[in-house]
Amino acid sequence: MGRLIYLKNVVTLELDPEKCVGCGVCLEVCPHPVFRIDNGLAAIENRDACMECGACALNCPTEALSVSSGVGCAAAVINSALGRESSSCCCVIESEPKQGILSTADFQELKLPESS
Template sequence: MGELIYLKNVVTLELDREKCIGCSMCLIVCPHAVFGMNNGYAGIENRDACMECGACARNCPTGAVTVHAGVGCATAVINAALGRDGSSYCCMVESQDTSAEKLSMTEGSGRSTCC
């Protein structure tokens, strides 16, 4: 197997500040603390930590967050490197229950157990 190289600045994650209402849903559902709040609105603080799972985009009530889920998903990349069909292992969260009662989160951590 060839050498694996981490590529920076290839994440497709985008945040439209004009659409953001400051609900912090992206912070709650992101398993990698990519987002932070500044002056009541979300911001991308750690773009390279994004695994493009799509949880933020799927849960944003205004569509302020967009990401091409699965493009750089670590699960897909690893499984493809192992000779498996990487597309079938991507970390999509289509059926994830993100209601407040179901999330396990330490306040202010920006991490959840949803993914």
């Protein structure tokens, strides 16, 4: 049995080769065979294998990757359209903004007292 592949040509994943430094963290976090390293830089090998989880974009230190991330869950799409939160589905359709680098304010906030 081959690898399961979902719909073709729908994925929003983009790679900006100008920004890539070839660290390879995208290959490490991606749970599918989406990327390869080509001449020391990341390249998209199989876009249709991407499930838009957003791990690569969040972990890319140079913001070379972007993807409109979310959970591919029909029940969550229905719940979100009906404006309700389901108790049996753990998914959320549009996650809270967590992309990009934390600001200095976030950094301060995270410095909690030693023994709270």
